Amino acid sequence: MLSHLRLWREQGWTPIDAATYAELWQRFGGSVATHPQVVERLAGLAGIPVRYLGWRERGELRAALPTWGRHLALSKDVLKRQGKRGLFDLGNAEIILPMAPQARVALRHRARYVSDLHAEHISSLREQAEGLALAREPEQYSKKFRYNQRREQRLLEEAGGVIRPMLELSAAEQAAIYAELFQRRWGFEATGKAHLTEVFALLREFMTGSLIYLNDEPVAIQVLYRVEAPQWVSLEYINGGVDPQTRDFSPGSVLSFVNTQAAWAEARALGKPLRYSFGRADREYKDRWCHRVPVYQV
Structure with missing residues (x-):
């Protein structure tokens, strides 16, 4: 059952390594909470491995994301579930993912405070009641x-x-x-x-x-x-x-x-x-x- 859920969640995405994620961040940009070194260092502190995924369009990688299971990496929910609540504080940081300007992506991993820069590029987004x-x-x-x-x-x-x-x-x-x-x-x-x-x-x-x-x-x-x-x-x-x-x-x-x-x-x-x-x-x-x-x- 778990593998079927992951297959559904990652449909359209393929595993990539940390170096490729870093390259895509440097090409397409991102925010503090998705910066390769911020993710790597805080995930290392938490002892929770990061699974990096890439989105391909016409054979080229056009987007990437760092994940902890069904959540984006550094998620407060994952820390809490693993008994590491409040290990570090990133506030309610804006989430900007490495993404090409014209990319169209299906994101099924749980995420909050996703930037309005992605409003037209990620079909699954819904607006939160509170703003940034x-x-x-x-x-x-x-x-x-x-x-x-x-x-x-x-x-x-x-x-x-x-x-x-x-x-x-x-x-x-x-x-x-x-x-x-x-x-x-x-x-x-x-x-x-x-x-x-x-x-x-x-x-x-x-x-x-x-x-x-x-x-x-x-x-x-x-x-x-x-x-x-x-x-x-x-x-x-x-x-x-x-x-x-x-x-x-x-x-x-x-x-x-x-x-x-x-x-x-x-x-x-x-x-x-x-x-x-x-x-x-x-x-x-x-x-x-x-x-x-x-x-x-x-």
């Missing part, structure tokens, strides 16, 4: 909004605030600061707290952004992962933490401003559009920074 929050371009913020953000940054810096790159810190330092500020902000532990140092070390080359210190103490941090595809830059804002006692200086808002501005500047220097995802469009603060776009599931 993608950061607006800098010019799409009002003049008053930009003025207020710059003013908050100036006041924070005048009070002793310092903005430092995340990569100045070791993975262990990042993990300790993130775990502490997340706990202070939300009142419960960060997902995967026990493995944060290992995950941050595995994904270090993809980590970007800054954190904020006030009087030599860290007060705001955001976990951001960034990958560059041929056609765009994909950036995931996974989660963050902030010291509530410093809310008068709005360090979380300042950090969002600093990080989004820097990401847009980098993408524009490369001449590529930026897909800066805040994940599920489920909180009011995301509406200040983002516009909502449709997102799909299988």
Whole structure:
């Protein structure tokens, strides 16, 4: 029975190796959650093998996907079922699969937060009730909004605030600061707290952004992962933490401003559009920074 289900699920798909998947990602693009090294390293941490599949049209590979059984690789459902819930946190990351622009694909593996870039290319998609929050371009913020953000940054810096790159810190330092500020902000532990140092070390080359210190103490941090595809830059804002006692200086808002501005500047220097995802469009603060776009599931 199981083999029949897999035959149905994989109809039109053929097994490929990890190197071929990586080649297709570099040719057709993808997102943080489908990047070959992100998939390989986090799957290795979980100890769950990845089965890579390719879709052929007229004899040529035109799409690819990494799978864990009937799910896309790195699925929270699979981690939970294997007793590894919360091993790592990718938030509700946008799923962009390596796919040729004109490909038409039948996807039968379970997936959520599939990008609207695939809306016309995957016949089995249905729109999710909640949208995805993608950061607006800098010019799409009002003049008053930009003025207020710059003013908050100036006041924070005048009070002793310092903005430092995340990569100045070791993975262990990042993990300790993130775990502490997340706990202070939300009142419960960060997902995967026990493995944060290992995950941050595995994904270090993809980590970007800054954190904020006030009087030599860290007060705001955001976990951001960034990958560059041929056609765009994909950036995931996974989660963050902030010291509530410093809310008068709005360090979380300042950090969002600093990080989004820097990401847009980098993408524009490369001449590529930026897909800066805040994940599920489920909180009011995301509406200040983002516009909502449709997102799909299988």
